Structures are given as C-alpha cells and as structure tokens.
Amino acid sequence: MGRRLLIAGNWKMNGLRAELAELDAIAAAVASQDTGPGELLVAPPATLLAAAREHLPSDVSVAAQTCHHNTRGPHTGDLSAHMLQEAGADSVILGHSERRTDHRESDEDVCARAQAALAAGLRTIVCVGESEAERRANETLTILGRQLDGSVPGEVTAEKLVIAYEPIWAIGTGLTPTPHDIAELHAFLRNRLALRFGHAFASCVRILYGGSVKPSNAAEFFALDDVDGALIGGASLKATDFLAIARSAPER
Numbered sequence: 344m345g346r347r348l349l350i351a352g353n354w355k356m357n358g359l360r361a362e363l364a365e366l367d368a369i370a371a372a373v374a375s376q377d378t379g380p381g382e383l384l385v386a387p388p389a390t391l392l393a394a395a396r397e398h399l400p401s402d403v404s405v406a407a408q409t410c411h412h413n414t415r416g417p418h419t420g421d422l423s424a425h426m427l428q429e430a431g432a433d434s435v436i437l438g439h440s441e442r443r444t445d446h447r448e449s450d451e452d453v454c455a456r457a458q459a460a461l462a463a464g465l466r467t468i469v470c471v472g473e474s475e476a477e478r479r480a481n482e483t484l485t486i487l488g489r490q491l492d493g494s495v496p497g498e499v500t501a502e503k504l505v506i507a508y509e510p511i512w513a514i515g516t517g518l519t520p521t522p523h524d525i526a527e528l529h530a531f532l533r534n535r536l537a538l539r540f541g542h543a544f545a546s547c548v549r550i551l552y553g554g555s556v557k558p559s560n561a562a563e564f565f566a567l568d569d570v571d572g573a574l575i576g577g578a579s580l581k582a583t584d585f586l587a588i589a590r591s592a593p594e595r
C-alpha cells in the first residue's frame with residue numbers, strides 16, 4: 344500500500360486577498376514541520392490561484408476547482424486547464440457535486456474536462472457521490488459506479504488521478520456516513536477501478552473522503568485502510584482547523 348494521505352482544502356467560492364493570511368499560517372506550519380505526514384493541497388477560487396502559489400511553499404499543492412474541456416476559444420467566463428496551470432495550479436478538482444448541480448455537469452462533461460486537465464499536465468481529483476434520495480432508494484453503488492466509470496478517462500495514470508467520495512447529503516451538513524459505510528464504499532470504488540485499470544493501478548490511486556470532515560472526526564476516517572485523505576470544505580477555510588485535520592493524519 345503506502346499511499347501518502349492527501350489533505351485537500353476546497354475553498355469553493357470563498358476567499359478574498361485578506362484570506363491569504365490563512366495560507367501564510369499554513370506556510371509557517373510547513374516551515375516548522377508541524378503539518379503531519381500527509382501531503383497538503385489548497386484549492387482557492389481561481390482569482391487567488393497565482394497568489395496562493397506565491398504564498399505557499401512548493402510542496403503544498405495548489406488546485407483549481409474546475410476547468411473547461413477546450414484549450415481555448417469562444418467560452419466567455421471559462422478558463423482552460425493550461426490557463427489555470429499558468430496561474431499556479433498543479434491539480435484540479437472536477438465533477439464536484441456543486442458543479443454537477445449548479446452547472447449541470449454530466450459524467451461525460453467531467454470526463455472531457457479531465458482529459459483536458461490531464462493533457463495540460465494537471466493532476467485530476469474526480470468527485471463522486473450520491474444524493475440523500477439516491478441513498479434512501481438504495482442506489483448508492485449504482486450511482487457511484489456510473490459516475491466513476493463515466494467521469495474518469497481511460498488514458499490516465501494512477502499518479503495523476505485522485506478520487507474523492509463525497510456523499511452530497513454530508514456536504515456542509517455536519518452529517519457523515521459511519522466509518523463502516525465509508526470503508527465499504529471506498530473499497531467498492533477501488534475494486535471498480537481495479538476492474539477497469541487493473542489491480543496495481545487501483546492500489547496506487549488515492550481515494551479521499553469528503554463531507555463534514557472536521558478536526559474532531561478526521562482521525563477516525565483516516566484510520567480506515569481505503570481512506571487516503573480528505574477533501575475538506577468549510578473546515579479548510581481556517582488554517583487552524585485545516586492544520587488540525589492534517590496533523591491527525593497517520594503515517595503510511
């Protein structure tokens with residue numbers, strides 16, 4: 344195994360220049376080697392990508408929150424993978440449920456964006472997750488399988504792929520699945536990757552859990568074999584909480 348945990352903060356549509364002070368606090372913790380054994384990643388809004396890259400040390404990843412599937416052209420308001428990379432991103436979050444809902448991104452859209460991101464050299468963090476209604480209807484495995492198969496391009500290396508399992512009903516609600524359920528669903532996702540890409544590939548891909556991860560519950564998620572980190576929303580906005588979560592990561 345030996346997958347190093349990835350502690351990823353998704354700032355969503357939050358963050359003005361004043362909040363760069365949070366990144367300075369993360370940088371200070373990195374400088375004093377007080378961040379735990381995991382890899383850190385921050386996904387600020389696109390407006391702060393360049394500043395984030397300047398404020399963070401090079402071993403902290405900077406991610407965009409989506410990208411367009413084309414490299415350039417008449418797409419008002421959109422940003423290409425290469426533009427985001429030039430602004431400082433080394434990774435991109437794709438297919439977050441908020442994008443799937445707010446912008447009607449389908450699995451095919453997410454896959455096309457992932458292909459563009461990979462072509463530009465970005466690591467792709469592909470999000471999957473079921474809604475409350477789908478969970479109640481016992482459709483979770485069907486939904487996750489379909490999203491994973493449809494959103495991840497065939498031409499990807501294990502190093503450039505991260506999966507984030509984010510049950511929609513757990514995002515920003517304070518609710519979380521039980522550790523037992525998370526373990527089962529992450530194992531399902533890894534097996535599904537293995538069926539398509541082979542066992543060696545699947546055993547290298549990091550699968551993050553996201554949805555109401557806090558300093559108080561992160562350790563119990565990180566203790567699960569198939570949980571390789573967290574995608575953190577609200578609790579990533581304050582460096583103290585983000586770092587507390589990072590410090591609760593075990594060595595792997």
Ligand SMILES: O=C[C@H](O)COP(=O)(O)O
Pocket residue numbers: 353439509513514515516553554555556574575576577578
């Ligand atoms: O991308 C992050 C997730 O949507 C989780 O958000 P949350 O930690 O605020 O629940």
